[in-house]
Amino acid sequence: MTFKRKLVSAAILALAAGAANAQISGNEVKIGVLNDQSGTYADLAGPGSTLAAKMAVEDSKAILKGMKVEVISADHQNKPDVGSAIARKWYDSEGVDVIVDVPTSSVALAVNQITKEKGKAFLVSGAASSDLTGKACSPNTIHWTYDTWELANGTGSAIVKTGGKSWFFLTADYAFGHALERDTSAVVVKEGGKVVGAVRHPFPTSDFSSFLLQAQASKAQIIGLANAGADTTNAIKQAAEFGIVKGGQNIAGMLVFLTDVHALGLATAQGLIFTTSWYWDMNDPSRAWAKRFAAANGGKYPTMIQAGVYSSVLHYLKAVTAIKSDDGTKVIAEMKKLPTDDPLFGKGMVRADGRKVHNGYLVEVKKPSESKSPYDYYKIRTTIPADQAFRPMSEGGCSLVK
């Protein structure tokens, strides 16, 4: 019985391998958008990311020359086991060639592992963990849009350079928060600033008042929020109630997205400083794309994650048509070889460790009086050049870097 089954599975494996050699498996390229479609991250990735992927396919028509490309999507509910079950099923029985987006680091790390095991391709846009191009790096994964190192480092160094010398941290009390605080303080100190104190809050927290009072009393110029998601938005809301920004202190967020600012409203979020990899109102091609996106997305403008999905799928299809194969490992290798160039992120490249590099931008949220049109939210304070925006390859500990 088991021998027979082994024989059958061996035969299936051989067939699958044969199909992979025959260039485009199943005669179509299948793109799976895996993200949170209903929970906390549904707005910053969710259905908008699926739309972005579809737009990328549409815009690649010229190079595809009739090659069939299908985009499917699913909700991982931010659970790693749900996400990994979907990923396995997609790869094993539904002919998916590449998975894109995947916010929530624990799910992304699980999909990263499965993709490597199955020899497929994984384009991360939504997840933040810099481990994806560090300890957990893989020849089948490209981390496209942003990571924790970029945001912590970019925000830390750019703010100190523009005069924010003294810092106080509000840190979520778990590994992720500790890492953000550690990385940001290191860069603050390196750039000549100083950290006057830090307070750890439980994860998750809804009442920040005692922590904010400590931050206010510290008289630090900058209050760094080493947390994410609802913790960040709650802290910002309550800081506005305490009049922290009006009192002359600035709040620096680590993981803040356009949708967070939109939800908070400018009156609450004004003066908030953070780093982003992309903003829709930077140049003409970005604006044109964002307007097209918003028209199809119920008026909601794209976040950097959704822009990253668009850009990564575009580059993926370029690589597929260049080598006329959708074999995951080969396509990723080709994507690293080809220089990247798209209307949103401009010219860039993918490093050997799987890190896509481009500029970062330190932005400040506008005052309500400065905002002229819907989603006109950010002032760009500094551009962080691509070669400084991301962690140097030698420091990541990725095994692909020799």
Next chain:
Amino acid sequence: MADDAYKPHASRDDAADFRYHRNAFVVMMALFLVAPTIFYPVFVMKALCFALFACAFNLLLGFGGLLSFGHAMFLGMAGYVSAHAAKVWGFPPEIAILAGTAAATLLGVLAGLLAIRRQGIYFAMITLALAQMIFFLCLQAPFTHGEDGIQAVPRGLLLGMFDLMNPYVMYYFVLAIFTAGFLLIYRIVHSPFGQVLKAIRENEPRAISLGYRTEQYKLAAFVLSAGIAGLAGATKAIVFQLASLTDVHWTMSGEVVLMTLLGGMGTIFGPVVGAFTIITMESYLAELGSWFTITQGAIFVVCVLAFRRGIMGELEAWLKRRRIG
């Protein structure tokens, strides 16, 4: 159930019950044996792990009458221990699973000693509080890697011979674990110990007046339930090659209540049916996006309003009516 003993033909009823259980078990096993050829194996494995988890929970709620709202701590903790044992200590899968089960059992002893001193809502609250403490521990402890979880756990070689990376080998291994756990629960429920447990559920003061030390029975049931829940969690970690905060989160404790109630509390097969229904919805409705949670909520409301005995509970009641009528 308690009234059965007074009926003149109780033994005939028992025999009929046994026949029904045997037949249903044969059908269930036949379905499970062919399932991986029809459905995606990882999906069935996941459902089997949750089915075992729900059965363990049902042992406590359905037969012991104790509503624990913290069973996620056993599932999750066992997952972490088994994943850590397999990945960091390099244990073979069967030993890693045993380590996870042992950890959950130990945790069950500690939690049980505290929790069984109270009843009803207080019992539920104590278990919830303890589970939240375990969640905090898992969030903070360095070995769990916080919200990233323990990733890339090797499945390894079962007994040093069978490669678990083959999905079919893994599947039948999980099925064997599930069957062992399921039969163990059946045996417990139909043992004198199980009878006393049911007596305590029906009327605890009377059980005490008959001379039973009910606290010890309840503690034993709690520990058994924790251990079997741990077995499910430890196996799940090996199947998915990861252990994460999802499994220790309080929503998981709620999900297992939902599975048990939907399938039929206090029936042998109910939790299995409930777990398969919920997991199927979770997997196949994932494409629906935000509609998934709404559908799940609606089904729960319909279930509670229309058939409170759950799917298997209603089915068994119908069979019984037919047999008598």
